[in-house]
Amino acid sequence: MPLSREQQAEIDQARGATQPTRRPIAPALEEILYQALPVLDHGFVRVVDYMGDDAAVVQAARVSYGRGTKKVSEDRGLINYLMRHRHTTPFEMCEIKYHVKLPIFVARQWIRHRTANVNEYSARYSILDNEFYIPRPEHLAAQSKQNRQGREAVLAGEEAERVFGLLKKDAELVYEHYMEMLNESDSGEPLDAERSGLARELARMNLSLNFYTQWYWKTNLHNLMHFLSLRADAHAQYEIRAYAEVMIDTLRRWCPICHDAFMEYRMGGVHLSKSGVAAVRRMIAGEKLDQKSSGLNPREWREFVAALGLG
């Protein structure tokens, strides 16, 4: 359970109050506004603010004075067209802000997306909570032999036991020592009134990368979809994918037409190389191709067959 009673009370209070606005509204997103959507063992994603909706994309594409079009079917046609033809700027006209709690090693991948605004909890300034990520048994995977940055079968039996034991014990140990170096007890009192306590900005270096941090993260709809297309992809590490999947659901609630276009043209789409196009053309004309005759190298051929589901 990622939230303290006090935090939950603050969220409930924010959810309780509504005020009138002249701005566009995304009703399905308002429903879950401020709620902590759980991810991994202690993490969450909360939508804390947003700006614009499907119609705002249309309005910007048309540079209109009002809502763009009135008919949903026209909006859908235009949004599909924009998505298909990489007219990305109208999607930049919508903005969303998340509060995310996530392990530090996930935060390190996430922050590589530069086109976002971020305020992270500062461990120079404050003390981190004693919360760290331990994978669930079904995610404790062995190193892949083929793919140097991938996983394979799930670890089991004694090896799994040993790994769980090490991860848990080490995290507990480094946190205990973190507090000892800070000279801090759980109650906030010094452990030892005679000691000074190490500076927070130094003590934090003893924590391991599975400890949780949190941040406010704000981005526009175009950059959000780019983030999701990379991080909800099957090649992304499971732990960041878990966040991306929850966020795709918030996208669906926010801008349902853009969401559908995103799933159709981006997530479900396939990019063919020039040689791939030539191979497809020959296959449609009735030729039977294998890797050799395809003009693709073995790796490309495997990817080609998988992408088109020709298996």
Add this chain to the structure above:
Amino acid sequence: MPLSREQQAEIDQARGATQPTRRPIAPALEEILYQALPVLDHGFVRVVDYMGDDAAVVQAARVSYGRGTKKVSEDRGLINYLMRHRHTTPFEMCEIKYHVKLPIFVARQWIRHRTANVNEYSARYSILDNEFYIPRPEHLAAQSKQNRQGREAVLAGEEAERVFGLLKKDAELVYEHYMEMLNESDSGEPLDAERSGLARELARMNLSLNFYTQWYWKTNLHNLMHFLSLRADAHAQYEIRAYAEVMIDTLRRWCPICHDAFMEYRMGGVHLSKSGVAAVRRMIAGEKLDQKSSGLNPREWREFVAALGLG
């Protein structure tokens, strides 16, 4: 009058409707939402959406679950601190979207600010209106002799008459020829049923830089203040400053505490060089300095005297 009756009706309709939201509200900005605030002879600035308020800056700086603080005085103290110490990221948590109508030569300066999202009216796709900028007599200034990119005294008499005549006549002429090349009449009918009409993407090149264009322009609070600090500055060209000044007023309505901090620390502030600091120290100690003894070169000394109002 920059708006057609139809446009004004669309704006009135948008202004008429309110809906409940759980998001934070900026009441003084809601008052003017969607309204066209006039700038120059045919231009305007309209706030068409926004996200966040003063409290959102505080909330992000604290990475809090609720509203940050409850007391306005604490919010003010923190916002002043953030502004003074260049902690810029919390200001990135608020976002605003404008619809702006502006002369093309102003748009060319404006677009140099890259950290914004833009959708401009497309003259490849549509026909531009017959609206162009003519300065008011008090802004028709002579070239400065000292400052190669500045103005001096206002032109008057015959020279002014001649300039007004040229600007107006040339704009009318190039627009007439634009429509002729397009084979378009005001009514939307072809001028000549036998002719094809030049492609819009080509015909537009005949228009001059004082013709009006329009765009949706969206940016965050930090980047907005950076834009305003440069474009509301006395060294900015009058025509873009006119827009910046109207936008400072929208900033005041949106985030009044940030606005005050911006005026105190940025617009009203002065940056001293290392040598400037040394000169100030000596002057406070009672020394009488002139340019020679100050250690500053003549130009720096002039800027120093002006910035500190020591004239």
Add this chain to the structure above:
Amino acid sequence: MPLSREQQAEIDQARGATQPTRRPIAPALEEILYQALPVLDHGFVRVVDYMGDDAAVVQAARVSYGRGTKKVSEDRGLINYLMRHRHTTPFEMCEIKYHVKLPIFVARQWIRHRTANVNEYSARYSILDNEFYIPRPEHLAAQSKQNRQGREAVLAGEEAERVFGLLKKDAELVYEHYMEMLNESDSGEPLDAERSGLARELARMNLSLNFYTQWYWKTNLHNLMHFLSLRADAHAQYEIRAYAEVMIDTLRRWCPICHDAFMEYRMGGVHLSKSGVAAVRRMIAGEKLDQKSSGLNPREWREFVAALGLG
């Protein structure tokens, strides 16, 4: 001829001198360094500096201490892999700087690419030359009936004559009046010693959008390829495509392996939607599809057939 004798002399001088460096070198690009490659009637592209080469992409992908790999074949395999899998960051490690002379309406499209560094010739500060773009007869196209932002057949006969006449005469006229308002003659002397002359920052607004401007434009290899993929595309306006095509040639000289990967995976590639993939699969399995049975709407079907060359 876009260069004055003095400018050509400066370029020749820069080209004449070489110095030793420990940095990587792109020999084929050094050959044309500083040369003005002509585009349109008065424009050019000049490569004025660069940083990195194909091996720098490999080196960054490997975070290596030396050159990455030694064998060109391994470099090629890795670069193809990075391009195919959208691992874009290693391509950001190379940088190129151009000096470009281009019509203002082209500059207005170009500047929408925000991830570049730009210094433009300032018409606030200096006087623009009397050079404007007039299309060649084969590029004077009629407005497309189908595609609102496209061209169709070339204009001919009287209509073409009339358009050329208007474009030329209007450009000459607005320039003459620009100089008159500035009170400047070609020799640099005032036209009339009694007059002040209008400020440059105002007079420039009388010029039309086909006048030439120039800028230094610097970007990294990833952003360059993104720019080229959009601007060398068949849907881009001819006038900017003319620049992109010359720049693809500079890419080939600079990073030949990246160039080949770019042509294979980006320029020559095709993106299929989820429904497009399903259609391809059925066609490869031997089904004969038409628009109705394909699951694609008419427009998507036309694009699908064209992209795969199934016509």
Add this chain to the structure above:
Amino acid sequence: MPLSREQQAEIDQARGATQPTRRPIAPALEEILYQALPVLDHGFVRVVDYMGDDAAVVQAARVSYGRGTKKVSEDRGLINYLMRHRHTTPFEMCEIKYHVKLPIFVARQWIRHRTANVNEYSARYSILDNEFYIPRPEHLAAQSKQNRQGREAVLAGEEAERVFGLLKKDAELVYEHYMEMLNESDSGEPLDAERSGLARELARMNLSLNFYTQWYWKTNLHNLMHFLSLRADAHAQYEIRAYAEVMIDTLRRWCPICHDAFMEYRMGGVHLSKSGVAAVRRMIAGEKLDQKSSGLNPREWREFVAALGLG
């Protein structure tokens, strides 16, 4: 000693070879190109490539065909002017690329500067070395009582001993367990041929934040100076300041005139608020001010006195 013999050999080889180029050269930077400049206990900064020099800033500001000016004194005057008046775009025309080895907690601060290109060593793909940061005794500081994100006196005696012991022992322990989970020995052989070994992307989460990572980091001169002005500042954490200081020295070798302007106008400069300017004016006029009469609040007054050295 941060480099293996093999790495040093690769560096020596790169340093040994020079080739002729037509590009501008920064001779003092070429001298140290590729060399590992040590920082902290195991870190380094290496300049691995650069583009442009002082003259390139001038050339871009002038949009010239040749070198801008010929005289160094004119270059200096122009560069000082650009720096003083925040004309930042010409400084974006120079680019530099570093290879940096740094503790992960420093990397987490550093990466917040978004306007740079980065390729980091991947612990999903490869195994991290057994190298971690331990502060030198003079940097093992206590938590500041006044400043929640600052340090105070150095820890000494038993408390220091205890902290060093914990930091070192915990780092050794988590690394040993990291290798055990990976089923890797130092020789590269599996520890146990029966076990699969945990995926690298998971095992890395057991490492603590003082372990070293490394990356290629490339940015332009403007963004570099912005980074340095924040990270070489006295308020920055010592561990990142140590990197910034070494990098200021590389700036001096690269663009000495820009370096001097940066030290004069940015690092050595002071920003006064509107109220601060008013206070300075009164003090120069001979008034004796204290906090109360100054119009500044206590904290601002302390900062004001310190910034102007009025203590």
